[in-house]
Amino acid sequence: MRPLVTSLKHGSRLVIAAACPAARALGLTPGMAITQARALVPGLDIRDADPTGDAADLLRLATTAARRWTPIAAVSGADGLLLDITGTAHLFGGEATMARRIVRLLARLGYTARVAVADTAGAAWAMARFQDRRPGDGVVIVPPAQHAEALAPLPLAALRLDPAAIDALVHLGVETVGQLAAMPRGPLVRRFGDALVTRLDQASGRIAEPLDPVIPPEPIAVVQRFAEPIATAEAIEHWLGTLMRHLVTALTQAGKGARMIELVADRIDGVPQHLRIGLARPSRDAAHMLCLITRRIEEIAPGYGIDTLALHVRRADPLGAQPFEERLEETSADIAPLVDALANRIGDARLWRIQPVESDVPERSLASAPPLADATRPAARLKPDDVRRLDRGVDLHPWHPRWPRPARLLRRPERLDHVIAELPDQPPRRFTWRGQTHRIICADGPERILGEWWQRTAEADSVRDYFRVEDEAGHRFWLFRRGDGERPETGDLAWFIHGAFG
Incomplete structure (x- = not known):
């Protein structure tokens, strides 16, 4: 498996937003330029980051935590949660047991988590991100009243300080939280402002740090x-x-x-x-x-x-306010009530609509969609260097009336027996399907459909010749022959039925 990173546009540069463990082991870190990452790892798998989707997932996770573990759960930045487990840890076997259960649960959901338990939110935030963990364990437990000693060896970034302030402190020779805490407060406030001292006091517990908890929506019910x-x-x-x-x-x-x-x-x-x-x-x-x-x-x-x-x-x-038309004749028919009535009677799985798919192969030219799905096709998102951008012609619908298709298309083409047809391009005169023989009195074709060689190499030489035929009883079928009747590599000349016209 190739190392995986996600990319995010930062100004005019593309930088790494997140990197998998394999990529981090190769020296790739968030914030690194994508060009530099490609130079270091030529076979790198780069995908677009989705900050909006990540934020929505994190909010859902916080809502789940508020319902399952503690009533006070808040989102912390772009990659963390703050949980106030005061009074709830004993319900899950204690702080350590509760933290390990959270780590295991998130691992089953596909998340790699670090959990730290401390007396203050600032200390827990710092320990979860900067404290070395034991091998195979994602939990750090700080004993009560010992968070100051635990924070002392950590770097200044553990206090959530402004990067400019961190650079200035490092230039002065201050590199750890312990060194910063030992300095007098007055000069720090005059040089860096109140924000630096506030963060230090919040981490040490001198100042309370309020949380903005997520409030789970109340379920709607009447009794x-x-x-x-x-x-x-x-x-x-x-x-x-x-x-x-x-x-x-x-x-x-x-x-x-x-x-x-x-x-x-x-x-x-x-x-x-x-x-x-x-x-x-x-x-x-x-x-x-x-x-x-x-x-x-x-x-x-x-x-x-x-x-x-x-x-x-x-x-x-x-659901907001519903608009209405002033005149009755302007209102369009709404099939939602009919869909609801049928779906609740026969089930959702048995109710769908067919939407077109861009494909020449008939069985791939359609897909099922919800009954009320939008029938309009979304425009394809093309890359800047895609050759299809050169096409200035009219966008033809996949189901163009120039090429009629049967009202009923079989799930899979069914093979026909005892077919009598003249090669290379004549329709069949007789065939047997499902034990019944049909004699053809009228036919139209062939319509030649080639395989999608750009998607499947096995279809590079594939050819189908389709015919619309009508038998003596007035039944109309859509048949095809596999192969062009001249070159053996195009097919074995077997006949199939693919659908029936209404």
């Missing part, structure tokens, strides 16, 4: 409890209507639309009943969501009675 159990479908439907109105109010206040709702019916015997519905788009339409749930009320087994009904929003997306 209705009953003094007497209910057991009929009519009663359940009545209270679902009441709950749905309350749920829509809660969604409106949160500025969100539901994508997945779960109904939980708690029976008096302690066996809950669960019912989930999904929506193709964020929605706050109470009537539509209630209709989707009530259609499946028969799936709820009330038993001896239900004493609690609850609606939980399991997934939601932002």
